[in-house]
Amino acid sequence: MLKLASSKPYLIRAIHEWCVDQGYTPYMTVIVDDNTKVPREYVKEGQIVLNLGPEATHQLAMGNDCITFSARFSGVAQALSIPIANIAAIFARENGQGMSFDVVAAEEAGGAPPAAPATDDQPPAPLAPGRSHLTRIK
Numbered sequence: 001m002l003k004l005a006s007s008k009p010y011l012i013r014a015i016h017e018w019c020v021d022q023g024y025t026p027y028m029t030v031i032v033d034d035n036t037k038v039p040r041e042y043v044k045e046g047q048i049v050l051n052l053g054p055e056a057t058h059q060l061a062m063g064n065d066c067i068t069f070s071a072r073f074s075g076v077a078q079a080l081s082i083p084i085a086n087i088a089a090i091f092a093r094e095n096g097q098g099m100s101f102d103v104v105a106a107e108e109a110g111g112a113p114p115a116a117p118a119t120d121d122q123p124p125a126p127l128a129p130g131r132s133h134l135t136r137i138k
Helices: 008-022
Strands: 026-031 047-051 058-062 066-073 076-083 087-092 098-101 134-137
Touching: 008 026, 008 058, 008 087, 008 098
Parallel strands: 098 134
Antiparallel strands: 026 047, 026 087, 058 066, 066 076, 087 098
C-alpha cells in the first residue's frame, strides 16, 4: 500500500502564500518541545506565536518536514527551526482567518513525528469559542 504524504505542509504553505498575496501578516502558533529551535524566553505555556511575514523573516524555507528561517528578537537575529508536526495553526493576524491542526506530542507518537490519522468521514470537532474562524485538520 502506498503511503500518502501529509497534506499539512502544503496547507501551511498555501495559507502563508494567501496571507502574503492579500497583504496580511501570516502568524504561526507552534507547540514547543525539544525538537523545536526557538528563543525559549518567548515561549508561554509551551507555545510560541511567530510572525512569518516577509518583513519579519530572513531566508524562510518551508519544507515538508521543517520550516526554517532567521528572525530578530529584541534586535538580535536568531535561527529558528520548527518541525511541521509542531505547528498548531497558521493564520492572518489582521482577521484571524487560517487553519489549525492537531499536534501530537513526540512521546505519544513513540518519539517519531505523528502519522496522518485514518479518515473516518466524521467532521472535525468544533474549535473552542472565539476560534471558529479556523478549520481543524487532523
